[in-house]
Amino acid sequence: MEKKLKKIALLTSGGDAPGMNACIRAVVRTGLYHGLQMIGIYRGYQGMIEGDFEEMSSRSVSNIIHRGGTILKSARSKEFRTEEGMKRAWQYLKAERIDGLITIGGDGTFRGANEFSKKYEIPVIGIPGTIDNDMFGTDYTIGYDTAINTVIESVDKIRDTAHSHDRLFFIEVMGRDAGLIAIRTGIAVGAEAILVPESKTDIETLIEDLELGWMRKKSSSIVIVAEGEEAGGAFEIAKMVGERMKDRYDIRVTVLGHIQRGGQPTCMDRVRASRLGVAAVEALRAGKSNVMIGIQNGQIAHVPLEQSVKHHSTFDSNLLRIAKLLSY
Ligand code: F6P
Numbered sequence: 001m002e003k004k005l006k007k008i009a010l011l012t013s014g015g016d017a018p019g020m021n022a023c024i025r026a027v028v029r030t031g032l033y034h035g036l037q038m039i040g041i042y043r044g045y046q047g048m049i050e051g052d053f054e055e056m057s058s059r060s061v062s063n064i065i066h067r068g069g070t071i072l073k074s075a076r077s078k079e080f081r082t083e084e085g086m087k088r089a090w091q092y093l094k095a096e097r098i099d100g101l102i103t104i105g106g107d108g109t110f111r112g113a114n115e116f117s118k119k120y121e122i123p124v125i126g127i128p129g130t131i132d133n134d135m136f137g138t139d140y141t142i143g144y145d146t147a148i149n150t151v152i153e154s155v156d157k158i159r160d161t162a163h164s165h166d167r168l169f170f171i172e173v174m175g176r177d178a179g180l181i182a183i184r185t186g187i188a189v190g191a192e193a194i195l196v197p198e199s200k201t202d203i204e205t206l207i208e209d210l211e212l213g214w215m216r217k218k219s220s221s222i223v224i225v226a227e228g229e230e231a232g233g234a235f236e237i238a239k240m241v242g243e244r245m246k247d248r249y250d251i252r253v254t255v256l257g258h259i260q261r262g263g264q265p266t267c268m269d270r271v272r273a274s275r276l277g278v279a280a281v282e283a284l285r286a287g288k289s290n291v292m293i294g295i296q297n298g299q300i301a302h303v304p305l306e307q308s309v310k311h312h313s314t315f316d317s318n319l320l321r322i323a324k325l326l327s328y
Contacts, residue, residue, distance in 0.1 A: 005284060007037040009053065009098045013044030013105035013112070014076060016261055017129045017143025018068040019269030020104055025061040026277025027102055027127075032058055034285060039098060043073045044105070045080035045112055048089040053096060065270055068146070068262045074105075080112055090120045099123070100284045104142070106130035107309050114290060114305040123289035125280045126305055129273075131261055134178035136311035137303030138294025142276065144181070145268040147174070147260045151185040154256055155222060159189065162220040168210065168241075168249035172234035174260050175226040178312075181260070182226035183319045192221040192327045195237065197228040198315040203240050210241065213327070214248050221249070275300065 010027050012020050024040070031038040040060070042052040054060075064071055079085035093101070103113045104127040117124035128135040131147035151173050162169045175181045179196020186194030192213055195201045206223070213221055225234040238253045245251075265273070272295060279293045279300045292308040294301045 005036060005100050007039060007096070007098050008100040008102060008281070008284060009039040009041050009093065009096070010072070010102040010104070011041040011044050011048060012070040012072045012074045012129065013103060013109040014074060015106065015130055016068075016070050016074045017131045017141070018146035018261070018263055018265035019142040019273040020070040020129050021064040021067050022265060022270040023104055023127060023129065023142055023273035023277040024070065024072060025065055026274040027281055028056045028061045029058055030278045030281040034281065036281075039096060040072050043075040044077055044109070045085075045089065046075040046077035047073075048092060049077065049079055049085050051092040053092070066264055068264060076108065086116055086119060089116070090122075093122065100125070102127065102280050102284070104129040106132065106141070107135060110292060110305050111309045114309060117290050117305075123284055123287075124305070125283050125288065126292040126308070127276045127280050128292060128294060131181065132175050132178050133180040134175070134313045135292070135294070135308060136313050137292055137301065137308045138296065140272055140295050142269060142273045143261070143265070145272075146263060146266045148181055148185050148188070149266055150260050150263055151181060151256060152188045154259065155185065155189040155224070158254055159220075159222060162222060162252075165250065166219040168221045168223070168245070168251045170223045170225055170234040170238040170241075170251070170253045172225045172227055172253070172255040174256070176228045178228065179226040179315065180313065182224050183315070183323070186224040187319060187323050187326070189222060189224070190326065191224045191323065192218070193223045194320065194323050195223065195225045195229045195231065196315070196320070197226055197230055199317065199320060201229060201231040201237070203231065203237070206237075207241060207244055209324075209327070210245060211248070216328075
């Protein structure tokens with residue numbers, strides 16, 4: 001049975017991700033199509049605490065489907081984690097007569113959403129948006145596809161110069177807790193090694209592999225390092241390897257950083273973000289609450305927020321094996 005909703009609000013929170021704008025557009029237009037009033041909240045939960053709201057029309061989301069970032073802006077609000085902060089946010093929602101909330105973000109965003117929804121009994125739907133792709137219950141998060149394409153474009157360029165100068169490059173990619181950007185891009189660029197937080201880095205093995213590559217006449221090499229890798233990031237690892245392989249390779253380090261978070265979303269990101277946005281409004285209209293809208297095996301899935309914040313995304317360690325085999 002459909003619940004009678006009148007006014008829903010949406011926000012983006014945590015690290016921004018390309019495709020968030022396509023999702024905002026989908027949420028706003030689906031809501032308006034169904035006769036709902038749509039409210040945009042600026043700067044995530046921080047804007048909710050400060051009442052930074054704006055009514056959105058179909059035209060407020062014109063010309064944004066191709067833009068990176070988020071027109072609603074984003075923040076990581078410490079205040080929202082406090083009881084006082086949540087209470088203030090609730091007072092603004094109540095004063096505005098908002099009867100449903102859609103949050104686009106990562107696991108920190110959903111943790112806040114879940115707690116808030118239970119405390120104040122307002123239906124909340126989460127849409128996974130983070131370049132890290134590290135959410136449980138969905139094969140895909142908004143921004144991942146664009147980010148990995150940005151990475152491979154950048155690394156391809158680095159490969160040109162690495163080859164000209166016979167250099168070994170350590171390239172650090174984002175992923176604070178997960179190596180999903182690293183593993184996929186590492187395979188796509190033909191990296192000699194990929195270091196991720198999900199697998200313990202053995203410096204001796206890495207040096208051995210690079211040594212073997214050198215003996216097989218590899219004159220340049222690429223090592224992809226996930227930022228959350230426990231041995232300490234690209235600079236640290238390059239230093240350890242450099243001390244032992246001085247006479248083999250001239251070493252350089254590149255940290256790709258926030259370039260991975262911006263730019264025009266890919267076709268995949270725009271389409272998936274649009275599907276998730278539509279499904280989120282439909283879920284609210286169907287009376288659902290405290291669920292994340294995910295995509296599993298190509299199909300829309302409803303995953304309890306409780307579960308999506310409790311479990312970790314899965315890491316296919318077979319990909320590491322494939323990467324190693326192909327760097328022969
Ligand atoms: O959560 C996405 C992410 O890009 C991580 O990969 C990275 O560790 C973090 O955000 C960086 O956050 P900030 O933009 O706050 O420095």
